[in-house]
Amino acid sequence: MQRIFKERDRLLRRGAQLTGLAGSIATFLALLIPGGLDRLALAVSLPLLLVIVGAQYLLGRNGHLRWAALLVICGVAMILVIGFVGTGTSGLNLGEQAVIACVASPAIGSIALVLVTTSRRLIMLGVAFGATLASVLAAARLSTDALVPVMLTITGWFAIAIAGWWIAQSIPRVMQRIAEIGRAHLAERHASELEAQRRQDARLLHDTVLATLTLLAHSGVGVSPAALRQQAGDDARLLRQLRLGGLPTPHRSGVYTLEPASESTLGSTLESVKQRFKRMGLDVDWHGSGQVLLPSTVLDSFLLALGECLENVRRHAGVARADVTITDDDTTVRAMVTDAGVGFDLAAVSPERLGFAESVVARLRDVGGNARLFSSPGSGTTVVLEVPK
Numbered sequence: 001m002q003r004i005f006k007e008r009d010r011l012l013r014r015g016a017q018l019t020g021l022a023g024s025i026a027t028f029l030a031l032l033i034p035g036g037l038d039r040l041a042l043a044v045s046l047p048l049l050l051v052i053v054g055a056q057y058l059l060g061r062n063g064h065l066r067w068a069a070l071l072v073i074c075g076v077a078m079i080l081v082i083g084f085v086g087t088g089t090s091g092l093n094l095g096e097q098a099v100i101a102c103v104a105s106p107a108i109g110s111i112a113l114v115l116v117t118t119s120r121r122l123i124m125l126g127v128a129f130g131a132t133l134a135s136v137l138a139a140a141r142l143s144t145d146a147l148v149p150v151m152l153t154i155t156g157w158f159a160i161a162i163a164g165w166w167i168a169q170s171i172p173r174v175m176q177r178i179a180e181i182g183r184a185h186l187a188e189r190h191a192s193e194l195e196a197q198r199r200q201d202a203r204l205l206h207d208t209v210l211a212t213l214t215l216l217a218h219s220g221v222g223v224s225p226a227a228l229r230q231q232a233g234d235d236a237r238l239l240r241q242l243r244l245g246g247l248p249t250p251h252r253s254g255v256y257t258l259e260p261a262s263e264s265t266l267g268s269t270l271e272s273v274k275q276r277f278k279r280m281g282l283d284v285d286w287h288g289s290g291q292v293l294l295p296s297t298v299l300d301s302f303l304l305a306l307g308e309c310l311e312n313v314r315r316h317a318g319v320a321r322a323d324v325t326i327t328d329d330d331t332t333v334r335a336m337v338t339d340a341g342v343g344f345d346l347a348a349v350s351p352e353r354l355g356f357a358e359s360v361v362a363r364l365r366d367v368g369g370n371a372r373l374f375s376s377p378g379s380g381t382t383v384v385l386e387v388p389k
Helices: 001-030 040-062 065-084 095-114 119-139 145-205 209-217 223-241 265-281 297-317 355-365
Strands: 251-252 255-257 263-265 284-290 293-295 321-328 334-338 370-375 380-387
Touching: 001 040, 001 095, 001 145, 040 065, 040 095, 065 095, 065 119, 095 119, 095 145, 119 145, 223 265, 265 284, 265 297, 293 297, 297 321, 297 334, 297 355, 297 380, 355 370, 355 380
Parallel strands: 284 321
Antiparallel strands: 251 255, 263 293, 321 334, 334 380, 370 380
16 A cells, blocks of 8 residues: 555656646746846746746655745745836736746646645645735735736646645555456466366376276276286376375376476387387377477377377277377477277267366367367267477
């Protein structure tokens, strides 16, 4: 809250400085009106105007009230000099009225912007306004010449004070609203991060422990006891690391470790996928590109999605063979996983089955990739995976 008030006061000081300097410029131009002021009045007014300009500048810099008091004193003195030096009994001419109006309203009245924030300053505002109005009336000797300067003084001070009060009241509310929006954004971001972590945990569980438990539930049909023991051992090590506070980081297909890599070559890491499914009884024919360099995060998602597709072939296709074709161009690496199995009707798949949606589609989309699925009953299944280089 203190920072909000500091920003409010800084803006009010800056506004008072600019308003006062604009009034001083207008006063200087009015002093240049030919025949407007007596030479003696002009000689005294110019130094006072310079002091007023200096006080306005310093008031805008640090906001000390002594500069506001100096500004009022010099402004009132300048008004009285113009009203009592060289005017005689003929009253104020048009040039003198213009100078008095410019000094009284914007030049001195600019301090109203910084005197509307506290009760003590409001008292000072009333005193400064009273002194300025009294000096204008005295300079015009309560004649009809006072009408224009008095009206401009009252309306100018009133307008500046209202503007200052509105700014003083609005800025804290605006800043508080901005702070609320910031807190809401942080809460939404936190919720999004939690949801992303939940989905990552679900993928981790699906790709490791649930896959092993599924094998155990089917008595390890089609998988040798040694392969089953090795996969269960990998899952146990991962869970042990997680229990000790480690973060799951995919290192290669089917295996999560806590050692991230900056980049990896697709040709070398595909070997782990080949070995995994070879020992699990699925013969995979590999075609296409030999080695492709990918960022580690993209490669991890690509290999994990590819491994999940082959796992689906092993578990659901009813065949012991699949084909994987790897191709690439200047921007994209593709893998086409094809089997001649039983296939299925895409429209008949329940939306509650999230394995393919999360472990393949969502995983690739997280790194800017995509996955497409083609299948029909009795005609096998084809999955096309795409990731950016």
